[in-house]
Amino acid sequence: MVVRGSSRSFIETARRRQLIEAAVVTVNEVGYHRASLAEIAGRARIAKSAVAYYFASKEGLLLDVVQTVFAALGESVLTAVDGIDEPVARLLAYADAYVAHVDAERQAIAAAVEIVVSHRTADGTPLYLVEDEDDTALLRSILRAGIDQGVFVEMPLDVATGLAESVLDRAITLVQRNSGADLSVLRAHVVPFLFRALGATDD
Amino acid sequence: MVVRGSSRSFIETARRRQLIEAAVVTVNEVGYHRASLAEIAGRARIAKSAVAYYFASKEGLLLDVVQTVFAALGESVLTAVDGIDEPVARLLAYADAYVAHVDAERQAIAAAVEIVVSHRTADGTPLYLVEDEDDTALLRSILRAGIDQGVFVEMPLDVATGLAESVLDRAITLVQRNSGADLSVLRAHVVPFLFRALGATDD
């Protein structure tokens, strides 16, 4: 078994990354429900049993994929809004960064989303009910500030956050359905669309 | 095997409906990829092989679920907009009916959506790439008319349709994550949100 000390060995880190990438590729190529360990390990040019060496289980690997991918997305948007105070500008930065990240990391995003919607834990719980951290916290805080300051129209915060997320996630839907989709047209219109919906102007 | 074409017997119709309902319940309870024929047949209190008697395959059953559920949704919105000409009024009727239908048929909708996003045909094609009919045709036609008449803001039709659909589908996301979710708050805000986003007013 792998010793889970303070730090992972260099080779272990490399192998884990390699397997996560192989899992992304596999899920995109054959879909979640045919992404067996054999397929994933084969793509990583590693023995199937070696996966067990680095991940406690197949589920552990898939969860790591999800976590890794969404952590990167979270970091992108966090970096984008860093240092910006004004809600409208923050939302603009957030939305731009969000769609840009989806555009740039479409393979990883598509795979992670497919895993999230398809996977269930042993007791049947879907993954989006398992998430410990709230991915929408940042978006929520931006909207809260904007509504409080009166630059966005008055709305229940949950509703506003959910709808804004749905709008931005249109980018994900597009790359899922067509991995080569051109997002530039969407990117040109999604922010104005969202700003109008929130009762703001982006000028 | 059941002969197609002529007409289905009373009992066959009943059994097929029963199995479709059992499939919906099963998918909601254990998720798509654990919804085995054994689970479905068990919930229908029927032998596993009886499923094969009424449906050529498991895929046939699941596709029937999807078709049945979305046909009902399509009929709801079609009925709602029937006789209304003006784009703004038509969109209002459409959106209201859409969310109301999701609210009322949440079990069926949640299951059908999970099937659509999770299922792959034998050659690996996801279901949303297989659909022959365009579910968004009605919404698209409404938006086209509104944009043409200048009551909605100028936007590429594909983008407008996709974003509008994403907004409305927020209702589905909510019932998927929590089958007992209260949609009333969302219902009160989603139409104004969408109208603002499209540059229209609903007064």
Added chain:
Amino acid sequence: MVVRGSSRSFIETARRRQLIEAAVVTVNEVGYHRASLAEIAGRARIAKSAVAYYFASKEGLLLDVVQTVFAALGESVLTAVDGIDEPVARLLAYADAYVAHVDAERQAIAAAVEIVVSHRTADGTPLYLVEDEDDTALLRSILRAGIDQGVFVEMPLDVATGLAESVLDRAITLVQRNSGADLSVLRAHVVPFLFRALGATDD
């Protein structure tokens, strides 16, 4: 259950013949091991369960096919040699009639042979070990007479019968491998071949 009195009703006889023919066609089209009751009944345009009405079991139907087909072959050769006394002439008549019958009834023969070589009874016994009557009795008696009279070379009777049968069955092999095979060339040479092998001349 069908009453097994002294005689079968007209309709029962017709149905049984119909099913036997359907079984022949089915075995030829899809092979023994895919010749399910559903396939056979379908080709006979009869409900699957109706087969059970006329035959105790699927095995009963297949056995009837075998018996019917080989009875006809036996009758052909018996008729052919009838009234002929001289062994060489009898063998000539037998062999000619045998190959001619195979040629004429190739569909039925091919199916019956496939059943015989493929089918096993419930306890695993192959069909050729089940046969109660000896299909080779006539051929054996002809050869015995010929050897006794010194017109055929001296040979153990079993060996002679078996080899003669093998030679004649080449016709069956040909129609099995290719249902449209032209047997005329074989027919022209098989009798001289067999006669030479037995040390006789056919002039």
Added chain:
Amino acid sequence: MVVRGSSRSFIETARRRQLIEAAVVTVNEVGYHRASLAEIAGRARIAKSAVAYYFASKEGLLLDVVQTVFAALGESVLTAVDGIDEPVARLLAYADAYVAHVDAERQAIAAAVEIVVSHRTADGTPLYLVEDEDDTALLRSILRAGIDQGVFVEMPLDVATGLAESVLDRAITLVQRNSGADLSVLRAHVVPFLFRALGATDD
């Protein structure tokens, strides 16, 4: 899954041989169409799924049985005729070796023949229509030479080859019907029988 190409491990080779032998035994005991993976695996005292580990499919295993068995038969006859030039002597060596091999390897031969006549590929094609190599090539070449040199009677080559094969295959029929059959009497007479049929003398 087992990697092909490079080279098989010692244990893999052993397991495959073991499974092929188990398949032979199983087919002989219960017949082709009851020779399920469970039966075969049970006789090999191995888990059913282990069969899948060494053979891509049941069909792959059975085809390997056929190929192995007929390759050995082909090698026997090839070795027997090696270095012999004269057609009569070559045919004598061929026929003797053929029947001797059937006698010695009767279990394997019986099983392989039953597989060949019973098995169908997924699209329904019988095995003897699939064979790429021609098992009768050597026999054919011997007969062609003999006919050309005038030591065998003039006959169409296809007919001569087919009939000679049928004669020799009488040995297979005997061991199939009775695995303990004594072939010595047949062996004493089959070659003279065949030589007479071909118009040759074996002195």
Added chain:
DNA sequence: TATGAATGAGTATTCATTCAT
């Protein structure tokens, strides 16, 4: 650190048979 070997539980599907009508 890595893997080949092996397995048990689970998958959809096929099919001859039974039975009430």
Added chain:
DNA sequence: TATGAATGAATACTCATTCAT
């Protein structure tokens, strides 16, 4: 006489996991 309905047993196959090395 005939059948639609239903089933249980069996089928090949898949796959995550375990383990000795």
